[in-house]
Amino acid sequence: MTEAADAGDRPEADTDGGDPEKPAAGPRRRGLSAKYPRAARSVTVGTTVLAAVLVLFALLVPNKLERLEFGAFLRIPAEGVLLAALLLALPPRPRRMTSYVVGGLLGLVTVLKFVDMGFYSVMARPFDLVLDWILFENAADWVRESFGRGGEIAALIGVVVLVIALLVLMTLAVARLTEVMVRHRPVATRTTLILGTAWITCVTLGVQFTDVPVASQLNARIIQNRVDQVQASLSDGKVFAKQASVDAFADTPPDQLLTGLRGKDVLFTFIESYGRTAIDDPAMSQQVGSVLADETSSLKAAGFASRSGWLRSPVTGAGSWLAHSTFLSGLWIKNQQRYRSLTTSDRNTLTKYFQKTDAWDTVGIVPGVRRAWPEGKFFGLDRIYDSTHLGYNGPYFSWTPVPDQFSLEAFERLEHGKKNRKPMMAEIILASSHNPWAPVAHMIDWNDLGDGSVFDQIKKEGKDPKEVWKNPASVRAEYSKAIQYSLHSLTEYVKRYGDKNTVLVFLGDHQPVPTVTAGSTSRDVPVAIVAKDPKVLDRISDWGWSDGLKPAKNAPEWRMDTFRDRFMTAYGPNPGSAAPGSTASASSTTSTN
Numbered sequence: 001m002t003e004a005a006d007a008g009d010r011p012e013a014d015t016d017g018g019d020p021e022k023p024a025a026g027p028r029r030r031g032l033s034a035k036y037p038r039a040a041r042s043v044t045v046g047t048t049v050l051a052a053v054l055v056l057f058a059l060l061v062p063n064k065l066e067r068l069e070f071g072a073f074l075r076i077p078a079e080g081v082l083l084a085a086l087l088l089a090l091p092p093r094p095r096r097m098t099s100y101v102v103g104g105l106l107g108l109v110t111v112l113k114f115v116d117m118g119f120y121s122v123m124a125r126p127f128d129l130v131l132d133w134i135l136f137e138n139a140a141d142w143v144r145e146s147f148g149r150g151g152e153i154a155a156l157i158g159v160v161v162l163v164i165a166l167l168v169l170m171t172l173a174v175a176r177l178t179e180v181m182v183r184h185r186p187v188a189t190r191t192t193l194i195l196g197t198a199w200i201t202c203v204t205l206g207v208q209f210t211d212v213p214v215a216s217q218l219n220a221r222i223i224q225n226r227v228d229q230v231q232a233s234l235s236d237g238k239v240f241a242k243q244a245s246v247d248a249f250a251d252t253p254p255d256q257l258l259t260g261l262r263g264k265d266v267l268f269t270f271i272e273s274y275g276r277t278a279i280d281d282p283a284m285s286q287q288v289g290s291v292l293a294d295e296t297s298s299l300k301a302a303g304f305a306s307r308s309g310w311l312r313s314p315v316t317g318a319g320s321w322l323a324h325s326t327f328l329s330g331l332w333i334k335n336q337q338r339y340r341s342l343t344t345s346d347r348n349t350l351t352k353y354f355q356k357t358d359a360w361d362t363v364g365i366v367p368g369v370r371r372a373w374p375e376g377k378f379f380g381l382d383r384i385y386d387s388t389h390l391g392y393n394g395p396y397f398s399w400t401p402v403p404d405q406f407s408l409e410a411f412e413r414l415e416h417g418k419k420n421r422k423p424m425m426a427e428i429i430l431a432s433s434h435n436p437w438a439p440v441a442h443m444i445d446w447n448d449l450g451d452g453s454v455f456d457q458i459k460k461e462g463k464d465p466k467e468v469w470k471n472p473a474s475v476r477a478e479y480s481k482a483i484q485y486s487l488h489s490l491t492e493y494v495k496r497y498g499d500k501n502t503v504l505v506f507l508g509d510h511q512p513v514p515t516v517t518a519g520s521t522s523r524d525v526p527v528a529i530v531a532k533d534p535k536v537l538d539r540i541s542d543w544g545w546s547d548g549l550k551p552a553k554n555a556p557e558w559r560m561d562t563f564r565d566r567f568m569t570a571y572g573p574n575p576g577s578a579a580p581g582s583t584a585s586a587s588s589t590t591s592t593n
Helices: 001-008 027-035 036-062 078-091 091-121 135-185 187-207 216-245 282-301 322-331 336-343 350-357 406-414 456-460 474-498 534-538 560-570
Strands: 267-269 305-312 361-367 382-384 424-430 500-508 524-531 557-559
Touching: 027 424, 027 474, 036 078, 036 091, 036 135, 036 216, 078 091, 078 135, 078 187, 078 216, 091 135, 091 216, 135 187, 216 336, 267 322, 267 350, 267 474, 267 524, 282 305, 282 474, 305 560, 322 336, 322 350, 322 424, 322 560, 350 361, 350 424, 350 560, 361 406, 382 406, 406 474, 424 474, 474 500, 557 560
Parallel strands: 267 424, 267 500, 305 557, 361 382, 361 424
Antiparallel strands: 305 524, 500 524
């Protein structure tokens, strides 16, 4: 390579006073450059271009998948302009160290954006830097159950390699661009001034391209939001402790609790991911609506009446246990910190109040639990049956350990069908409608359930989740089928085994993932009460709920944490009065903090 050509790759001496941090090119490097000048020049230019593309991508990539479009990258990042000005102004040694720090931080922000994409895709919210780390363990469990142990290991290795590579490459890219700017200081300075002026002009005039502002402050906003989020998360413990200290029924004598349900078998049943979308979305409302209408009629023919409304869940997409504990505790359990605080406290849940009366045996049917669950004792359950204690010897259906129909039949065999027993309160979790909704079980003759091995063939006939998830329309279709199966399982169980003392309260825990909700921001889930004794539903006649299993669009929408006190008031000795200390109203729109 000629001296003139090689000069462009050496640190400038006059304008920077020399750059002692830049080592001189070794003999081997100069020899290779001289021997292959064009190749060396191509590598130099190519490396610089790749570094620029990587840094620009990191600065402009959004943290939501739906915003990942061409227009998102046709913007001027304010952070890039400011950092370029800073790096040009610094002396050599501080500049190099700053470039490394900036590269590492930019890599971390980019990793955070990718994590946010996952959280927005599943839970419709960003990652919480303080409270959400435990959810990675749950994510690993889901991957293992959906795609096998090999899939889990491959995913873990892929994530670790991606994170390390991104941090290293981003650091090197920023350092490379810093060197190039210093070598071409006049051009870099002019370019920085022009971009800064253009950014200010675009902000002032509100210039947009494809409805996206050309002047970007994305990274600054993300960082500021995270600072605010961390502060709020750290102070949330005190806020929650104050809320948890209030319990309208804490001092109520046991013989005055739930008097309107004495002698009844009360079944609180959660249907996984059964959200408002299943009823309101045109793509599935006809099928799910038909099931609800048909089952309302068949239940009525069997002597059962029903009422339904809406509850607003604290979570969406995932976090079932947070919704369950919100419903049962009467507190807004919106994160894992609150869940842990709750389950290590002496708060009385709805189920624990049943236990406290000594008028009911309390039972938990929790097929989704596959490990030790010490929280079960907190919820006031005398006996708990997880996936290993239901007598099921059939296959998993992706994440779902036990099909709903079998779980309900096991409940009948193990508890409800026993003779000479006390009235029973049961918490039942139906998991067949859990993501990824493939393969989906279907109803069979109850007498053919056996030990569950009959489901081997049913699973083989089902769809592969990897194929289903290639197309959002397929995901939505399979979700609809899963919800229909859960509804059929539950209502058929009631018609088969229910009697005059049966009271069923069933609801969804949260909305499904955004792939299914397709842009809906609602967190509402359906809730219904089914009973044969007319006195049971008479006690909630002032709730304004809809007749049947399908709540009307204008049916009351309550926060999920208000249900406990409403229910205990309605079925207490004075059903017409409000619960002591309760301020909930039928149209509750209280803040969800």
